[in-house]
Amino acid sequence: MTRSALVSLIRRKKSLLCVGLDTEEHLIPEHFGQESHPVRAFNEAIVEVTHDLAVAYKLNLAFYEALGEEGWLDLEATIAYIRSKGDCLIIADAKRGDIGNTARKYAEAFFDVLGVDAITLSPYMGRDSIEPFLHRPGKWAIVLGITSNAGADDFQFMADAQGNRLFEEVISKCARWGGRDELMFVTGATRPELLRRARELAPDHFLLVPGVGAQGGDLDAVLDAGLTREGGLLINSSRGVLYAGQGQEAIPMARQAAKAMQEAMARRMQAKGLI
Amino acid sequence: MTRSALVSLIRRKKSLLCVGLDTEEHLIPEHFGQESHPVRAFNEAIVEVTHDLAVAYKLNLAFYEALGEEGWLDLEATIAYIRSKGDCLIIADAKRGDIGNTARKYAEAFFDVLGVDAITLSPYMGRDSIEPFLHRPGKWAIVLGITSNAGADDFQFMADAQGNRLFEEVISKCARWGGRDELMFVTGATRPELLRRARELAPDHFLLVPGVGAQGGDLDAVLDAGLTREGGLLINSSRGVLYAGQGQEAIPMARQAAKAMQEAMARRMQAKGLI
Numbered sequence: 001m002t003r004s005a006l007v008s009l010i011r012r013k014k015s016l017l018c019v020g021l022d023t024e025e026h027l028i029p030e031h032f033g034q035e036s037h038p039v040r041a042f043n044e045a046i047v048e049v050t051h052d053l054a055v056a057y058k059l060n061l062a063f064y065e066a067l068g069e070e071g072w073l074d075l076e077a078t079i080a081y082i083r084s085k086g087d088c089l090i091i092a093d094a095k096r097g098d099i100g101n102t103a104r105k106y107a108e109a110f111f112d113v114l115g116v117d118a119i120t121l122s123p124y125m126g127r128d129s130i131e132p133f134l135h136r137p138g139k140w141a142i143v144l145g146i147t148s149n150a151g152a153d154d155f156q157f158m159a160d161a162q163g164n165r166l167f168e169e170v171i172s173k174c175a176r177w178g179g180r181d182e183l184m185f186v187t188g189a190t191r192p193e194l195l196r197r198a199r200e201l202a203p204d205h206f207l208l209v210p211g212v213g214a215q216g217g218d219l220d221a222v223l224d225a226g227l228t229r230e231g232g233l234l235i236n237s238s239r240g241v242l243y244a245g246q247g248q249e250a251i252p253m254a255r256q257a258a259k260a261m262q263e264a265m266a267r268r269m270q271a272k273g274l275i
Numbered sequence: 276m277t278r279s280a281l282v283s284l285i286r287r288k289k290s291l292l293c294v295g296l297d298t299e300e301h302l303i304p305e306h307f308g309q310e311s312h313p314v315r316a317f318n319e320a321i322v323e324v325t326h327d328l329a330v331a332y333k334l335n336l337a338f339y340e341a342l343g344e345e346g347w348l349d350l351e352a353t354i355a356y357i358r359s360k361g362d363c364l365i366i367a368d369a370k371r372g373d374i375g376n377t378a379r380k381y382a383e384a385f386f387d388v389l390g391v392d393a394i395t396l397s398p399y400m401g402r403d404s405i406e407p408f409l410h411r412p413g414k415w416a417i418v419l420g421i422t423s424n425a426g427a428d429d430f431q432f433m434a435d436a437q438g439n440r441l442f443e444e445v446i447s448k449c450a451r452w453g454g455r456d457e458l459m460f461v462t463g464a465t466r467p468e469l470l471r472r473a474r475e476l477a478p479d480h481f482l483l484v485p486g487v488g489a490q491g492g493d494l495d496a497v498l499d500a501g502l503t504r505e506g507g508l509l510i511n512s513s514r515g516v517l518y519a520g521q522g523q524e525a526i527p528m529a530r531q532a533a534k535a536m537q538e539a540m541a542r543r544m545q546a547k548g549l550i
Contacts, residue, residue, distance in 0.1 A: 024380075060380075062377045062378075062381045065380075066383045068351070069347040069351075072344040072347050095397070095400075096370065098335075098337060098370050099422065099424040103337075105335075113340075113343050114343075122372050124397045124430060125424055126424070126426020126430055127426040128424050129424070149403050150401070150402070151374075152400065152401055153401065155399060158435055160433055160436070166430065169433060173430075
């Protein structure tokens with residue numbers, strides 16, 4: 001999906017919502033257990049009630065790999081189902097990062113075999129671990145900038161003699177390697193001042209923002225810090241949508257949770273004259 | 276595999292060799308194409324002629340994920356085949372790194388579902404992305420320290436005001452989080468002075484060293500810089516073994532390449548009184 005298609009989608013759906021399908025078999029409502037493929041059936045039910053509200057879906061690879069080849073089939077089936085519902089950006093949350101020939105293989109695995117639009121990448125190995133994911137029209141590399149977990153402090157804030165911090169170095173350099181049509185950054189929601197700093201360093205790049213909801217990030221603060229004239233944000237909610245309710249209530253409550261987020265986004269976008 | 280079992284294996288086989296099964300379907304000899312599962316058949320042939328020479332096998336996940344669910348089955352079948360040949364450390368070269376609940380899922384996917392002994396990890400997200408892989412007796416986290424690719428220079432050498440470089444910070448901190456019985460570091464072979472520095476920072480941890488051979492690293496220089504009383508090194512060769520010869524010569528030449536490396540390792544270990 002190209003940038004202009006993504007921006008149109010954001011305007012049409014009045015939404016920046018990305019639903020994270022971090023589906024765990026033991027957390028999904030019991031009645032899905034009767035299905036022959038419970039994870040797939042649950043994902044389809046979630047997509048069914050959220051696809052008019054979400055502009056993106058993020059599939060966390062760990063949760064599928066933990067199921068072996070059945071998980072791989074769940075992943076493929078879920079992607080096909082999302083596609084059948086019309087335009088949505090599909091992100092493989094894989095946080096890969098490896099040298100040239102391996103990175104090329106991953107690009108092939110994710111973009112061509114799985115057929116997703118975007119993949120998350122870890123920057124530790126530098127430029128040749130990012131490059132193979134660029135220059136593929138309509139495909140996106142999403143590089144970890146600032147993450148929202150406790151461990152983010154361990155290395156991402158290391159500062160050089162001039163006071164540049166690692167995450168700033170990562171965002172500045174990667175924004176030069178990949179343009180706003182092909183590269184995004186993961187920027188955690190829990191510290192809006194850092195999201196603001198990421199926005200300064202990459203004024204035109206999209207930011208994928210996890211951590212709203214379950215991880216404690218505040219939606220309005222994220223919108224204030226990161227919104228651009230084109231939206232410029234994909235705001236992810238995983239557990240906040242997937243596990244909003246229990247039993248027979250799970251799916252209607254998931255829609256309600258997604259709708260509440262989409263409406264809050266629409267209000268802020270309207271207030272800023274974006275839509 | 277525990278540390279003491281690994282050290283015994285190194286002494287018994289007089290080897291530090293790790294064979295990297297970065298198998299690419301278009302690079303394997305034509306006659307394997309007639310097999311119903313060419314990658315699996317090739318891997319088995321390689322394992323068959325190297326398992327007495329190698330103490331470890333490293334499976335690069337990208338190459339299997341690029342084949343979809345068939346790749347996942349290849350991976351499982353290859354692991355089962357290696358296990359059937361007796362003791363060897365099996366490493367999933369996955370370079371994962373994600374927050375707590377996701378990292379736990381990956382630990383489950385790799386250690387419990389796939390059943391490997393070790394997984395490579397990227398340190399960017401910090402402690403909570405490493406922790407879930409620790410404290411599992413006989414299982415190993417292998418954290419990226421210094422990589423041997425060109426992009427290593429982009430971030431790994433960033434230095435703070437005291438001159439500590441990022442890779443040094445990573446090795447020092449991770450060596451405190453995980454002991455020598457559960458954590459190793461990836462340390463590229465191409466710059467022995469950096470390997471020497473890694474050894475200073477983590478005197479008792481095993482180092483997994485890729486980059487000998489195809490990537491230009493020199494085996495003797497690596498042994499000089501990193502060998503400890505217990506070995507302390509796993510030296511990986513992927514393309515140098517897998518693609519040592521063509522056609523019907525591929526498998527015998529793979530053995531010859533592995534044997535040459537093992538013998539060079541044995542000589543140096545003998546000279547140092549290790550075996």
